[in-house]
Amino acid sequence: xxxxxxxxxxxxxxxxxxxxxxxxxxxxxxxxxxxxxxxxxxxxxxxxxxxxxxxxxxxxxxxxxxxxxxxxxxxxxxxxxxxxxxxxxxxxxxxxxxxxxxxxxxxxxxxxxxxxxxxxxxxxxxxxxxxx
Numbered sequence: 132x133x134x135x136x137x138x139x140x141x142x143x144x145x146x147x148x149x150x151x152x153x154x155x156x157x158x159x160x161x162x163x164x165x166x167x168x169x170x171x172x173x174x175x176x177x178x179x180x181x182x183x184x185x186x187x188x189x190x191x192x193x194x195x196x197x198x199x200x201x202x203x204x205x206x207x208x209x210x211x212x213x214x215x216x217x218x219x220x221x222x223x224x225x226x227x228x229x230x231x232x233x234x235x236x237x238x239x240x241x242x243x244x245x246x247x248x249x250x251x252x253x254x255x256x257x258x259x260x261x262x263x
Contacts, residue, residue: 133204134258135163136197137172138225139211140218142189152212153178159210159241166251168258171200190220201228206235206257208250 139156143149153174160172177193180186187193197220201207207228215221228234235257239250 132169133171133200134168134206135170135254136201136204136207136224136228137163137170137175138207138209138215138221139172139174140214140221141174141178142218142220143214148214149178152214155212155241156210159239162243162246163208166246168254171204173197173200190223193220194223197224198227201234202232204234206237206254208237208239208254211238211240 137156137160139152139159141149141152141156143152156172157175160170160175163170173193173196177186201224207224209215209221209225225236228236235253237250237253237257239245
C-alpha cells in the first residue's frame, strides 16, 4: 500500500508553469521518499508522458488513474504551491479522498520547517499507525 498520494496543481495554459509545477512537486516527492515514505506523485509520473507523447494533461483524462492511486494510499498530502485552490484536479482529489474514501488530507506548503513541525506528526499518525 502507498503511504502518500502527493496532490498539487499541474494544468495551465503556459507550458513553462506546467514544467515549474512538475519540477517543484518532484523535488517534494523526493524529500518525502528520502524520509522513508512510499509516495506517488501523479505529476511526476504523468508530466513526461504528456510532454513526450502528446497525452492530455487534463483532470478528465487522468482522473480514473489518479483515483486508483488515491484509493490505494493511506493519506493524501496536498502540496499547496500556487494554483492549488483553483485546480479542478486538486479540489476533486481532496473531495474524493475525504468524502468518498474517508482518507486523511494533509496540507503542506513545501517548507522544510512545516514538514518537520506540522506534516511529519500527521504522517506518523496516519501512515505509521494505520493497520494495513
